[in-house]
Amino acid sequence: xxxxxxxxxxxxxxxxxxxxxxxxxxxxxxxxxxxxxxxxxxxxxxxxxxxxxxxxxxxxxxxxxxxxxxxxxxxxxxxxxxxxxxxxxxxxxxxxxxxxxxxxxxxxxxxxxxxxxxxxxxxxxxxxxxxxxxxxxxxxxxxxxxxxxxxxxxxxxxxxxxxxxxxxxxxxxxxxxxxxxxxxxxxxxxxxxxxxxxxxxxxxxxxxxxxxxxxxxxxxxxxxxxxxxxxxxx
Numbered sequence: 001x002x003x004x005x006x007x008x009x010x011x012x013x014x015x016x017x018x019x020x021x022x023x024x025x026x027x028x029x030x031x032x033x034x035x036x037x038x039x040x041x042x043x044x045x046x047x048x049x050x051x052x053x054x055x056x057x058x059x060x061x062x063x064x065x066x067x068x069x070x071x072x073x074x075x076x077x078x079x080x081x082x083x084x085x086x087x088x089x090x091x092x093x094x095x096x097x098x099x100x101x102x103x104x105x106x107x108x109x110x111x112x113x114x115x116x117x118x119x120x121x122x123x124x125x126x127x128x129x130x131x132x133x134x135x136x137x138x139x140x141x142x143x144x145x146x147x148x149x150x151x152x153x154x155x156x157x158x159x160x161x162x163x164x165x166x167x168x169x170x171x172x173x174x175x176x177x178x179x180x181x182x183x184x185x186x187x188x189x190x191x192x193x194x195x196x197x198x199x200x201x202x203x204x205x206x207x208x209x210x211x212x213x214x215x216x217x218x219x220x221x222x223x224x225x226x227x228x229x230x231x232x233x234x
Contacts, residue, residue: 002034002234005082005090007118008068009040009097013210014049016064018095021135021209022071024220025093028227037087039077040068041115046100046107064101080117084124088234091227094136094209103141110183112144119145129203131233133226136209139169140181147185150202168199172208193218196225198233205229 006025010016029036041064048060069076092098099106103114122145125132134142150167170191171177178188189197191206193213198205207226213219 002032002088002231003037003086004029004034005037005039005087007039007079007090007092007102008071009095009101010045010062010064010067011070012049012051013095014051014054015045015047015100016067016095016097017071017093018136018210019071020216020219021093021095021223024223025091025135025227028224032227032231034231037077037082038068038072038074039079039082040065041079041102041117045097064097078117079121082121084121084128084130087125087130089131089133089230090121090125091133091230092135092138092141094138094211096137098138098141103144105140105144110180114141114145122146123149126202131203131205131230133230134206135223135226136211137171137177139171139206140177140184142204142206143169143181143184143186146202151185167202167204168197169204169206170195170197170208172211174211194222194225196222196229198229200233203233205233
């Protein structure tokens with residue numbers, strides 16, 4: 001039985017985890033027979049968005065882990081308490097909470113910082129050769145944490161004169177976000193909603209989900225394939 005951590009960032013597309021994407025990940029993992037641990041960092045979201053009006057709600061604060069429990073229907077571990085040896089893979093659904101709460105990409109672009117516990121866990125999983133999956137906007141966080149690191153590692157080990165290959169990721173086809181991914185040290189691969197880009201050497205798989213999808217069925221199809229590829233990389 002594969003053991004998978006799913007890292008959430010709240011509940012709601014505009015200020016937390018995208019609910020359809022998170023549900024698609026959890027459903028696909030359950031159908032595959034994986035043992036899932038849902039986790040989130042503790043601490044406040046960047047802001048709270050009124051999803052009906054699609055604008056920030058003045059004076060409201062919410063905690064990422066508390067909000068993630070709305071999706072989990074059970075315990076939500078703190079990311080800082082996750083141990084690499086307990087998992088075969090980690091998957092990050094999308095939603096603006098990735099770019100607002102798990103990292104600061106929404107406000108700082110390629111100069112963004114990543115929530116420390118999340119960055120440390122992804123680095124440790126990568127170092128241990130564990131599989132990493134990311135959907136929608138989440139690949140920008142993976143690029144920020146691992147992009148330059150992968151290039152540096154391959155440069156150190158390159159002995160044949162070939163240029164080191166960066167990790168391969170997709171966010172779909174948005175030119176600005178794709179350029180940001182590349183500026184952070186990854187190589188962007190254009191993809192449709194049902195596509196999954198797999199970087200075998202780095203054990204990373206990504207899919208665009210709602211970055212390009214128009215229908216919920218497209219999201220579930222693409223994320224179903226993402227989960228299959230992540231579990232195959234374990």
